[in-house]
């Protein structure tokens with residue numbers, strides 16, 4: 001078993017370059033199934049969720065050729081199987097995007113239920129509601145989702161809840177449906193817009209991505225494309241908080257600052273200096289961390305996927321911060337790990353009361369999920385002693401080369417085999 005060992009207390013200084021967005025890539029790669037020719041996808045993050053996505057494509061018969069570490073050529077014309085088994089879906093949430101794309105292309109898919117971070121129940125009723133509105137029959141038996149349609153027909157879908165996954169899955173199926181699909185109350189995250197841009201580059205006709213309503217004119221054929229994935233909003237935000245945590249001066253580059261606005265504003269409230277450039281943000285902290293209240297919300301609100309990281313930072317603020325989780329029912333389990341490091345955090349349902357302490361202390365801690373893993377890395381960077389982080393496979397789902405990126409910023413961090 002591998003662990004991350006961090007000797008903290010050193011300020012982070014220098015530049016860090018941000019990788020392609022995990023949550024865009026895990027939707028775009030399944031989207032390639034819809035193409036009638038090979039696609040070249042650039043800026044694909046080298047993370048384990050992508051290794052799993054590639055393994056799913058290969059298990060279906062697609063030909064995946066790495067051109068560089070972050071560029072893949074994917075030829076879906078060799079696909080000969082439309083079933084995705086649980087051995088492959090169980091590692092990640094985005095595996096369920098194969099439901100929409102295989103249904104859109106082949107009219108039938110059998111995809112086992114997805115894995116991903118455990119925040120309590122993660123229902124898929126809105127995905128199925130949207131696919132059924134397009135004319136698909138959907139059933140779940142023995143943990144396998146079976147969707148089938150003789151023909152997908154455009155429809156008007158009003159989502160009862162704003163869901164990233166449902167918006168993406170229904171878009172993936174609707175691009176080839178006959179007629180017009182209107183999706184209302186959709187998610188507006190940057191990766192929704194990126195997926196729409198990618199599908200449009202293949203010949204789809206999607207408008208309105210990034211607003212509450214998406215309109216899709218179905219097309220008969222989607223062709224090959226060459227497309228570059230956007231930078232990862234959450235990886236960028238994580239390095240912004242990491243830079244602020246032990247106090248330092250870091251240029252987070254290769255980003256779209258507009259995507260980071262809610263994170264920038266929150267860090268500024270917490271007393272951190274953030275300067276925006278065209279494709280970079282500079283993060284500097286000299287004074288104390290100031291208490292501040294944070295509520296996570298769908299985009300453009302403060303992202304839930306940054307909630308554990310900001311909580312780690314605020315655990316050493318000069319007062320009490322209230323963190324309200326507005327998306328998930330159960331996303332505070334990781335605070336137990338911060339408490340092991342001396343944090344004073346009381347959780348009541350979707351609210352955490354974080355009473356700042358002067359300093360955290362080193363401990364043996366666990367990455368209980370992906371962003372919880374990032375949070376304990378940030379906490380360890382702030383402490384004077386040596387912390388050991390276990391279950392790092394969760395961190396590797398979503399952070400490309402986190403060890404070398406932090407080491408290049410001056411962190412004392414290494415991966416060790418137990």
Ligand SMILES: CC(=O)N[C@H]1[C@@H](OP(=O)(O)OP(=O)(O)OC[C@H]2O[C@@H](n3ccc(=O)[nH]c3=O)[C@H](O)[C@@H]2O)O[C@H](CO)[C@@H](O)[C@@H]1O
Nearest residue numbers: 023093094122123124125126127161163164165166327328
């Ligand atoms: C691979 C990926 O992109 N994962 C992200 C995606 O997850 P994911 O797509 O699973 O999250 P959703 O946006 O769907 O979930 C938002 C809320 O809607 C609820 N819901 C969702 C679907 C559904 O059919 N019914 C339902 O009730 C969920 O329980 C949750 O309370 O968006 C989340 C919210 O930004 C992020 O935390 C995850 O990192």
Ligand SMILES: C=C(OP(=O)(O)O)C(=O)O
Nearest residue numbers: 093094116117305370371
């Ligand atoms: C929750 C996350 O991912 P997933 O939905 O893939 O579990 C995340 O990226 O923070």
